[in-house]
Amino acid sequence: xxxxxxxxxxxxxxxxxxxxxxxxxxxxxxxxxxxxxxxxxxxxxxxxxxxxxxxxxxxxxxxxxxxxxxxxxxxxxxxxxxxxxxxxxxxxxxxxxxxxxxxxxxxxxxxxxxxxxxxxxxxxxxxxxxxxxxxxxxxxxxxxxxxxxxxxxxxxxxxxxxxxxxxxxxxxxxxxxxxxxxxxxxxxxxxxxxxxxxxxxxxxxxxxxxxxxxxxxxxxxxxxxxxxxxxxxxxxxxxxxxxxxxxxxxxxxxxxxxxxxxxxxxxxxxxxxxxxxxxxxxxxxxxxxxxxxxxxxxxxxxxxxxxxxxxxxxxxxxxxxxxxxxxxxxxxxxxxxxxxxxxxxxxxxxxxxxxxxxxxxxxxxxxxxxxxxxxxxxxxxxxx
Amino acid sequence: xxxxxxxxxxxxxxxxxxxxxxxxxxxxxxxxxxxxxxxxxxxxxxxxxxxxxxxxxxxxxxxxxxxxxxxxxxxxxxxxxxxxxxxxxxxxxxxxxxxxxxxxxxxxxxxxxxxxxxxxxxxxxxxxxxxxxxxxxxxxxxxxxxxxxxxxxxxxxxxxxxxxxxxxxxxxxxxxxxxxxxxxxxxxxxxxxxxxxxxxxxxxxxxxxxxxxxxxxxxxxxxxxxxxxxxxxxxxxxxxxxxxxxxxxxxxxxxxxxxxxxxxxxxxxxxxxxxxxxxxxxxxxxxxxxxxxxxxxxxxxxxxxxxxxxxxxxxxxxxxxxxxxxxxxxxxxxxxxxxxxxxxxxxxxxxxxxxxxxxxxxxxxxxxxxxxxxxxxxxxxxxxxxxxxxxxxxxxxxxxxxxxxxxxxxxxxxxxxxxxxxxxxxxxxxxxxxxxxxxxxxxxxxxxxxxxxxxxxxxxxxxxxxxxxxxxxxxxxxxxx
Numbered sequence: 001x002x003x004x005x006x007x008x009x010x011x012x013x014x015x016x017x018x019x020x021x022x023x024x025x026x027x028x029x030x031x032x033x034x035x036x037x038x039x040x041x042x043x044x045x046x047x048x049x050x051x052x053x054x055x056x057x058x059x060x061x062x063x064x065x066x067x068x069x070x071x072x073x074x075x076x077x078x079x080x081x082x083x084x085x086x087x088x089x090x091x092x093x094x095x096x097x098x099x100x101x102x103x104x105x106x107x108x109x110x111x112x113x114x115x116x117x118x119x120x121x122x123x124x125x126x127x128x129x130x131x132x133x134x135x136x137x138x139x140x141x142x143x144x145x146x147x148x149x150x151x152x153x154x155x156x157x158x159x160x161x162x163x164x165x166x167x168x169x170x171x172x173x174x175x176x177x178x179x180x181x182x183x184x185x186x187x188x189x190x191x192x193x194x195x196x197x198x199x200x201x202x203x204x205x206x207x208x209x210x211x212x213x214x215x216x217x218x219x220x221x222x223x224x225x226x227x228x229x230x231x232x233x234x235x236x237x238x239x240x241x242x243x244x245x246x247x248x249x250x251x252x253x254x255x256x257x258x259x260x261x262x263x264x265x266x267x268x269x270x271x272x273x274x275x276x277x278x279x280x281x282x283x284x285x286x287x288x289x290x291x292x293x294x295x296x297x298x299x300x301x302x303x304x305x306x307x308x309x310x311x312x313x314x315x316x317x318x319x320x321x322x323x324x325x326x327x328x329x330x331x332x333x334x335x336x337x338x339x340x341x342x343x344x345x346x347x348x349x350x351x352x353x354x355x356x357x358x359x360x361x362x363x364x365x366x367x368x369x370x371x372x373x374x375x376x377x378x379x380x381x382x383x384x
Numbered sequence: 385x386x387x388x389x390x391x392x393x394x395x396x397x398x399x400x401x402x403x404x405x406x407x408x409x410x411x412x413x414x415x416x417x418x419x420x421x422x423x424x425x426x427x428x429x430x431x432x433x434x435x436x437x438x439x440x441x442x443x444x445x446x447x448x449x450x451x452x453x454x455x456x457x458x459x460x461x462x463x464x465x466x467x468x469x470x471x472x473x474x475x476x477x478x479x480x481x482x483x484x485x486x487x488x489x490x491x492x493x494x495x496x497x498x499x500x501x502x503x504x505x506x507x508x509x510x511x512x513x514x515x516x517x518x519x520x521x522x523x524x525x526x527x528x529x530x531x532x533x534x535x536x537x538x539x540x541x542x543x544x545x546x547x548x549x550x551x552x553x554x555x556x557x558x559x560x561x562x563x564x565x566x567x568x569x570x571x572x573x574x575x576x577x578x579x580x581x582x583x584x585x586x587x588x589x590x591x592x593x594x595x596x597x598x599x600x601x602x603x604x605x606x607x608x609x610x611x612x613x614x615x616x617x618x619x620x621x622x623x624x625x626x627x628x629x630x631x632x633x634x635x636x637x638x639x640x641x642x643x644x645x646x647x648x649x650x651x652x653x654x655x656x657x658x659x660x661x662x663x664x665x666x667x668x669x670x671x672x673x674x675x676x677x678x679x680x681x682x683x684x685x686x687x688x689x690x691x692x693x694x695x696x697x698x699x700x701x702x703x704x705x706x707x708x709x710x711x712x713x714x715x716x717x718x719x720x721x722x723x724x725x726x727x728x729x730x731x732x733x734x735x736x737x738x739x740x741x742x743x744x745x746x747x748x749x750x751x752x753x754x755x756x757x758x759x760x761x762x763x764x765x766x767x768x769x770x771x772x773x774x775x776x777x778x779x780x781x782x783x784x785x786x787x788x789x790x791x792x793x794x795x796x797x798x799x800x801x802x803x804x805x806x807x808x809x810x811x812x813x814x815x816x817x818x819x820x821x822x823x824x825x826x827x828x829x830x831x832x833x834x835x836x837x838x839x840x841x842x843x844x845x846x847x848x849x850x851x852x853x854x855x856x857x858x859x860x861x862x863x864x865x
Binding site: 210211212223225226229230233255258261262264265266268311312313 | 409411436437439440441447449450451454455458459714715716847848851854855
């Protein structure tokens with residue numbers, strides 16, 4: 001599913017952000033793009049923010065229009081779209097999806113060896129206004145919204161503004177923030193986030209080792225471990241819920257059980273522990289020789305670590321694993337976590353009767369994969 | 385920095401080859417004996433797995449990072465969190481009268497002299513005044529005796545007044561009545577149901593043993609208790625009735641039968657308790673008593689039987705092991721007035737006796753019944769909250785019970801899991817500070833710590849069971865763990 005394309009625009013002299021309206025609106029036109037499927041609009045475009053047209057519609061001069069769209073046919077009422085003066089049309093929010101997120105910034109203060117979205121050293125802090133506008137337009141009935149980056153906390157006060165705006169406009173929407181947590185080393189920053197008192201906020205924070213130098217190597221940032229672990233403590237101090245995320249690869253596997261123990265002892269307040277298979281995009285390819293380990297070869301460590309956490313009463317999930325290479329005793333912890341627009345299955349999966357429970361593969365990450373992918377017959381077939 | 389520094393820890397030889405090290409926050413690690421020497425001589429190589437394990441568990445540090453100190457400090461603070469809130473358990477001795485005449489009972493009287501042995505309305509009210517002065521966010525009120533149901537009028541008064549005050553102050557108050565259940569009638573049950581009161585009772589084991597330990601007219605204590613448990617479960621809910629046992633000399637012979645009785649009665653926990661060295665119990669030591677060694681043999685056999693029950697799919701936790709394991713294996717604080725440092729006497733729990741005297745613990749008032757009132761903190765009629773809870777008597781008790789400063793405890797590997805009980809030490813040796821080499825208190829706890837560790841190390845199935853006790857829930861993801 002494509003989330004952007006180039007259109008022909010007229011009368012778009014600044015970035016426009018608005019909701020999609022497939023049917024004529026009586027109210028709220030100024031916030032909405034009217035979406036036109038065929039050439040001739042049967043409605044009066046007056047008062048709309050603009051027009052999104054799949055054909056070659058011509059409308060009243062002076063009304064902004066993006067025409068010639070071909071790939072965004074799935075757009076529906078309540079979705080949010082941005083149209084730039086250069087014709088770039090981006091889908092910022094899909095009301096029907098459970099995987100909406102705001103990419104706050106592409107900057108980051110770490111450079112993880114396996115980063116799936118390598119950061120860019122550009123100042124994109126001006127996008128804060130766009131994000132705040134998006135929050136105003138998102139359907140308040142949205143169940144969940146992601147806040148991601150880059151490193152979203154690099155916006156400092158801007159980050160706090162975003163969370164505060166979500167609390168104000170989307171009080172019923174669960175917020176899930178992906179952050180390395182390093183800036184919460186500074187207690188006042190954690191305190192300010194806590195003071196917003198968002199009713200349903202979780203910060204997903206990666207921790208890759210119980211040993212500082214190992215973690216710092218994986219995230220390619222000296223001192224990151226110290227900042228993250230003290231950040232985790234500060235967040236708990238100010239009642240901000242945290243989730244700890246561990247990406248499994250050749251550098252994190254050897255001490256995975258010890259890391260589990262470290263988490264259970266030092267961060268028992270974590271609301272969730274996610275043990276995640278490697279996503280095969282971004283920097284991972286460049287660092288593959290350091291990172292790759294066949295999931296079939298780390299089941300013992302994974303099982304031991306998961307056991308320690310489960311014993312300790314922690315809430316554990318395993319993400320991004322194909323069931324055929326996951327120890328069957330771990331299946332109760334496995335989640336179908338891959339976003340709906342990027343998971344696929346392979347020819348080797350043909351005939352497998354566990355596909356409906358299996359996360360499958362990332363669309364762009366099927367080339368490097370376990371050598372042990374095979375169809376399952378869960379009603380008494382081949383043992384894992 | 386170059387090399388590494390040591391963080392505070394204690395150690396003990398565990399077996400021929402291994403030493404156990406325990407840090408200030410109660411995290412432990414097993415070392416080969418020679419690695420302990422290398423560790424303290426600063427000779428452990430930096431990349432070594434043992435080095436990394438000890439670093440991650442905060443036994444050593446090798447950089448200027450704040451992280452290990454911050455994390456360790458937080459863990460130590462968490463472990464002592466049982467001190468937060470001050471006195472939370474308030475025990476009311478409703479009446480000294482009881483229709484049972486148990487051999488091991490410390491203080492009860494078979495008597496019909498209500499005026500002499502029952503708590504008065506005014507005393508109860510004053511005691512409640514004191515209880516509600518406690519800063520503890522959640523109060524637990526335990527009504528015991530003697531047999532409190534013999535003086536139900538006082539029980540109902542306290543429950544209703546406590547409820548009223550809790551509502552006024554927007555505080556949580558939990559009420560537990562400790563009773564042999566023989567006198568439990570339907571009106572009482574309805575009252576308990578209406579006011580959310582839980583019950584705690586005694587089951588010593590199978591009928592014959594129980595009745596031998598707990599004589600009453602008609603010799604029907606067991607039948608009465610079981611009938612009471614059944615009716616109370618129906619009226620209040622299965623989990624609102626708990627039981628505990630006291631081991632007598634006769635009990636030592638049949639740990640398996642005692643465990644089976646708890647399973648048969650559908651309990652999810654059993655508390656294996658030795659006799660207290662107090663009150664009448666001390667006098668009847670020849671008929672009911674035994675050495676700590678004998679008790680520990682019993683404990684080991686009973687624990688084996690309990691583990692077998694769990695292995696066969698029935699959840700049954702041993703309460704003392706559950707407490708100690710939580711201390712040993714988790715970062716959480718566990719207050720237990722008889723085993724914490726400083727002790728919980730007065731600052732974790734307090735006893736309001738039927739006559740209004742206030743004691744630092746149940747054991748303190750038992751000593752008083754024998755004529756030694758040294759742990760009497762005051763009286764509800766004549767002394768203020770400040771005088772009772774801030775007075776010299778309580779300060780001395782607390783100061784004497786800081787295990788970190790007790791010779792023999794201060795350098796014990798198991799100190800972070802243990803504690804002191806000055807009243808017990810005084811009752812058994814005449815000194816509030818224990819003499820560790822001859823202490824039954826030390827013998828019991830040191831042995832049980834080691835025994836639990838050995839079991840935990842030996843068998844993954846036992847590990848799963850222990851963790852299920854810590855979580856207080858039946859084994860769920862059995863296969864994962």
